[in-house]
Every structure is written in structure tokens, then in C-alpha cells.
Amino acid sequence: xxxxxxxxxxxxxxxxxxxxxxxxxxxxxxxxxxxxxxxxxxxxxxxxxxxxxxxxxxxxxxxxxxxxxxxxxxxxxxxxxxxxxxxxxxxxxxxxxxxxxxxxxxxxxxxxxxxxxxxxxxxxxxxxxxxxxxxxxxxxxxxxxxxxxxxxxxxxxxxxxxxxxxxxxxxxxxxxxxxxxxxxxxxxxxxxxxxxxxxxxxxxxxxxxxxxxxxxxxxxxxxxxxxxxxxxxxxxxxxxxxxxxxxxxxxxxxxxxxxxxxxxxxxxxxxxxxxxxxxxxxxxxxxxxxxxxxxxxxxxxxxxxxxxxxxxxxxxxxxxxxxxxx
Amino acid sequence: xxxxxxxxxxxxxxxxxxxxxxxxxxxxxxxxxxxxxxxxxxxxxxxxxxxxxxxxxxxxxxxxxxxxxxxxxxxxxxxxxxxxxxxxxxxxxxxxxxxxxxxxxxxxxxxxxxxxxxxxxxxxxxxxxxxxxxxxxxxxxxxxxxxxxxxxxxxxxxxxxxxxxxxxxxxxxxxxxxxxxxxxxxxxxxxxxxxxxxxxxxxxxxxxxxxxxxxxxxxxxxxxxxxxxxxxxxxxxxxxxxx
Numbered sequence: 001x002x003x004x005x006x007x008x009x010x011x012x013x014x015x016x017x018x019x020x021x022x023x024x025x026x027x028x029x030x031x032x033x034x035x036x037x038x039x040x041x042x043x044x045x046x047x048x049x050x051x052x053x054x055x056x057x058x059x060x061x062x063x064x065x066x067x068x069x070x071x072x073x074x075x076x077x078x079x080x081x082x083x084x085x086x087x088x089x090x091x092x093x094x095x096x097x098x099x100x101x102x103x104x105x106x107x108x109x110x111x112x113x114x115x116x117x118x119x120x121x122x123x124x125x126x127x128x129x130x131x132x133x134x135x136x137x138x139x140x141x142x143x144x145x146x147x148x149x150x151x152x153x154x155x156x157x158x159x160x161x162x163x164x165x166x167x168x169x170x171x172x173x174x175x176x177x178x179x180x181x182x183x184x185x186x187x188x189x190x191x192x193x194x195x196x197x198x199x200x201x202x203x204x205x206x207x208x209x210x211x212x213x214x215x216x217x218x219x220x221x222x223x224x225x226x227x228x229x230x231x232x233x234x235x236x237x238x239x240x241x242x243x244x245x246x247x248x249x250x251x252x253x254x255x256x257x258x259x260x261x262x263x264x265x266x267x268x269x270x271x272x273x274x275x276x277x278x279x280x281x282x283x284x285x286x287x288x289x290x291x292x293x294x295x296x297x298x299x300x301x302x303x304x305x306x307x308x309x310x311x312x313x314x315x316x317x318x319x320x321x322x323x324x325x326x
Numbered sequence: 327x328x329x330x331x332x333x334x335x336x337x338x339x340x341x342x343x344x345x346x347x348x349x350x351x352x353x354x355x356x357x358x359x360x361x362x363x364x365x366x367x368x369x370x371x372x373x374x375x376x377x378x379x380x381x382x383x384x385x386x387x388x389x390x391x392x393x394x395x396x397x398x399x400x401x402x403x404x405x406x407x408x409x410x411x412x413x414x415x416x417x418x419x420x421x422x423x424x425x426x427x428x429x430x431x432x433x434x435x436x437x438x439x440x441x442x443x444x445x446x447x448x449x450x451x452x453x454x455x456x457x458x459x460x461x462x463x464x465x466x467x468x469x470x471x472x473x474x475x476x477x478x479x480x481x482x483x484x485x486x487x488x489x490x491x492x493x494x495x496x497x498x499x500x501x502x503x504x505x506x507x508x509x510x511x512x513x514x515x516x517x518x519x520x521x522x523x524x525x526x527x528x529x530x531x532x533x534x535x536x537x538x539x540x541x542x543x544x545x546x547x548x549x550x551x552x553x554x555x556x557x558x559x560x561x562x563x564x565x566x567x568x569x
Contacts, residue, residue: 001440068434068454076412076433085437086412153406153443153517221516222443224382228395229511229525232384238392241346241378244370247448251439317514318445321380321397 001154002251003311006065011144012173012303013062014092015166017055018137019174020181021099023196024048025130027178027189032121037188041106044185045126049103051181052174056096084150088143095140098133102126141167148310155218156314161211168207169272169303172200176276176299180292183283194284194292198277201299205273208306212265215313222317239326248322254312264309271302329423330461331401331494331522332481333501333510337529339488341379341394348483349377349398349459356464358429362452374450376459377480393528396489398480399446399459400513400521401425407438407447416456422493423522424463429455443517466491494522 024045030036039045064070073089080086105111105126113122145166148157175197182190224235240249254261276299283291353376354361363373377398384391401418405425408416415431416438418424427438427447432455439447439456447458462478465471475482481489492501501524504510510524 066435068436068449069432072413072431072433075415075431076435078414079409079412082409083412083437085410085435089412147437151406151410151441153441222514226514226516228382228393229513229527230382230384230393234384234386236383237380238383239381241343241380241397242375245372246375247439248445251436251449252445316440316445317443317517321445326381 001311001314001316002254003308004066006062007311008304008307009062010059010066011166012170012300012307013055013059014140014144015170015303016173016177016300017052017059017099018095018140019171020048020055020177021052021102021174022134022137022171023175023178023193024052025102025134026196027182027192028127028130030192032123032127034120036192039187039189041109041111041126044106044182044187046103046107047185048178048181049099049106051177052099053096053103056092056099060092060096084143084146088140088147091136091140091143095133095136098129098136102129102133105129138167141170148314153222153317154314155220156215157310159211159214161207161214164207165204165211168200168204169306172197172204173296173299173303175200176280176292176296179280179284180289180296183287183289183292190287190292191284194280197280197295201273201277208272220315220317222320224320224323227317227320237321237324240322240324241326243325248318252316252319252322256312261309261312264305264312268302268306268309272299272306273302275299275302327423327495328421328493329401329403329495329522330466330492331423331501331524332398332461332478333490333492333494333504333524333526334396335488335490335504335508335526336393336395337488337526338486339379339394339396340486341381341392342485343379344483344485345396345480345489346375346377346379348479350375352462352465352479353460358460358464359450359453361457362450364451372451374448374457376446376448376457391528396480397444397446398523399425399461400444400519400523401459401461403520403522404518406441406443406517406519410441411438423495424461425458426460426463427456427458429453429457432456443514443519444521461491494524 027036028045031038064073067073076086076089078086080090111124111126113124114128115123117123142163145163149162152158175193179190179193179197182193225231276295279291279295279298283295350361361374365371377396380395380397382393382395384393401424405418408418413431413433415428417426419426434449434454436449447456450457465478466476468476477491481491490501490504492499494502494505496502504526505524508526510526512521512524
């Protein structure tokens, strides 16, 4: 497939936004159960939520560049019964709204205690709204990944690993940003977020490698024999029906030479996993905010490369019909 | 349930592209808007087409065969492009099974084209909506046309009658009979899309002759073989010579 930058930015930016929000909420949840210290509402949770919302809006904005008719985008909420894309279109604004409300509750400080659990743990309004937002956040990971995983013709994508990778890579980059944010705020949660970021990056390395191994061994169901329905071991295309390009030759071929394609794979394997792990470990050890910010930026850059590779690696069966110009 | 479709006979298709040009001519003139051609007279011309003819070579020299292969939307009975559409612009008509795109609802997200394994949907570069073969839905029901012209433009244009049009679910239709009696098959059956369009395979007319069939073993004239053979130049007379 031809990687579209609009979709690369959409999926990576909202992934960071979702991960950042999940990090904030995890921090708050731990503090309610008195495992971690309570953070300042306005400076920590509200500002963090604002950052998450900005990332989500940026992702949504980027997605409009993928559309031929962005002014009709509202129509895409119609077919949520059958289309994962439609479901994403509904869940993304819902999640954005929930994070916005969560941030506002913290910002205004109107956060009544709804009930007390075992007389010690106070469950306040932000915690309940935040739980709903977290659920929407995970649903959004599912919807985004299922857009790709549900197309069985694109066998490189049609695997549960796609959902696992989108969730883990988005969460890891979000926790990485949360680590830098907490360090910049001088919060005690820096190590907590950093630890989770390291753990998620390591697990994501395992699952992303698993999908690379799976895709390297993939056996494509379609062949020229099934494409034109003639059973013969040697079929060669002599003409595709036109000399210059068409939608079929532009949309489904990434066009990069083989060595660049392989270089991109190794680039993302380095940029997403070992490089930020080293940076974040040193950053946590030295308490260096700049290194933690660098860890996030390197990983995000790596994720852009990773997403490019994700699209480029998918081999569409229609390509069988466009092997030779003529 | 009616399912209109094309049945394409690969045995007689000569690869002349008449169906391609006729399709473009008819559909670019329709009320739904023209099929854009970008850079038509400069480098890298590109345009929207509903139908293409491709050419494949089967086998190794000298035993090769050239197969001309017209490809357009197959109007699947279980079309994968329809459920993925987020707006409902892509739909399959209940009454005749034609898969269509509502150009006023399409947002041009290209997701349907990803779901189609056959690559028969094209984003129009000018109108920015997804387009595909409509089976000439604006022709086949047009009562101002003579009845024998209420067929898709490609079918009308084909000089070798390689394209049959009809209801593949009606056992008595020409299309259904051709599929049944001449080995009609579907493309990429592995995806479970159940394409309505079928292809008729190439056929070889072969006659098997054994050695002993060339010489008539029980030829009664053999009894007369004792008679001297006349010279080739001599006239032949019945019962006088062996010939």
C-alpha cells in the first residue's frame, strides 16, 4: 500500500494522546488508593489533559487531508453497525470530549466526592469521568487498529497483532511523553511513568517483532492463477491496459526501492525501541528533563517511520493485475 | 433475486479495447459527471476508467497462449467494499444486485478500494469521489432506447460478442446458461466475495487420432489388392482396377 502521511500522523498522534491520557488517569487512580502521592489538579491533570486533547485534535485535523471531501466528513458516522472506520469517527470525538471534561473538572476544581469506598478511598467525579474516558481510549485503540485488521485481503494487517501493536505502541509513546511531562513538572510520578514506558516499549518490541516475523513468513492466498482464473504455473503479464499511471498503480504501491524499504524497517526498530529505552533510562537516572523529552521525540519519530513501514508492507492482491506496464 | 452481471468469454476476446473506449465514452457523458482525465496531452496522462483490458501470456515458448482479460467491477454478491464504507455511499441495490456509489455521499476516504481485492474502484482525481462500473445503470433501464440497446455500453461495443449481459440468477438467461454449460468461473474465489461477473474459460478444440484410425483395417477393397496397381497416369475404372 502507498503510505499516506495524513493517516500516519493521525494514527501516531492520537496514539500518543490516548497513551498520555491513560498515563495521567493511572497516576490519579494509584493516588486514590494511596500508592502514589496526589498531584496538583490544575497544573498536572488539567495541563496534561489539555496536551492530550491538543494531540487528539492534531490527529483529527491531519485525518481530514486523507479525504476527498472533508466537508462531508460528518456523514462518516452513519455506518457504525458495519464499518470500523465509522466507529472510529464516533469514538474519537467522544474520547476527546471525555478527556476535555476530565481536564475541566481538574481545572475548575469542582470535583465532589461521589462515594467513599471502605471508608478510606474517596471516589470523586473526575475518577468516574476518567474511567469512562479510559474505556473510550481503549475502544479507540481497538477501532483504529480494526480498520486495518478487518480487511482480510490485506493479510499483513489481518491479525490480532495489529490491535495489540497499535495499543502498545500508542500507550508506550504516551507514557514516554507523560514521563517527560512529569519530570518537567517536577512531579514524583516521573519514575512511575518512566517504568511503565520502559515496560510497554519492551513488550511492544516483542509483539511488533512477532508481527514482523509473521509477515516475513506470510503465504499469500491470491496468485495470478486465481486472479485471472487460469491454472498454469507460468503466467506473465504482458500489458496492464494503459501506459501511464492510474489510481491502481498509485494507491497500492509504495514505490520505494528494496534497500530503502529494508532500511526503513531497521530505522524504526532502532528508533522506537532501543534508542528511547537508553535515553529514558539515563534520563531517569540523571533526572535530566531534556533527555526524557528527547526519548519521547525519538520514539515518536520512530513511530512515524514504523507507520510508514506498516502501510508499505501490506501487499494488496490487486497488485497482481499491475505487474507490467506493457 | 435478480443479480445482473456480465459474463466474459475469454475464448473469443481479442483484446481490442473497444469495451474500454465505449465504456469511457458512455459514462463520461452521463449526468453523474465526467470521468476526469488529468494531463491528457502531457507527460504521465492518467484518468478514471471503469473497465480495462489486460494481456497475459500463459505458458513457455513455444507453447504459449495470449489471454486478453477485460476487468471491471464484478458486482459481488457479498461485496467487501460495501460494509466498510463509513457513510453508506457504497451500496448494493436490492432490486438488481448492482453495486453503486452515491457520489453525493462519498467522502473520498478510499477505504472501499482497500477492501476490494480486484482493484476495480478508482478515485476520480477531479470529483474526488470513488467511481466504478455501474453496469450502465443509466442505459439498461432507459425506455427511450430500443429494447435491444438496453445493455451496458461495453456489451454493445464488443465486436466478437465476448460479453454477455443478464441475470445470472435466472437459470434461463443467456448469461446463466453460458456459466452453467461453458464452465463459467469467478475470480479470486478465496476471498468469499462471490463475484456476480463470471468468466468463460479458453477452450481448445482437439481431435485425437490414433494410428490405426488412419488406415482402415477392414477395408473390403483390400481383397482386391492382388490386382495389379495401374499406373498413376492411367484412368481408373471401377471393378477393373483396385482403385
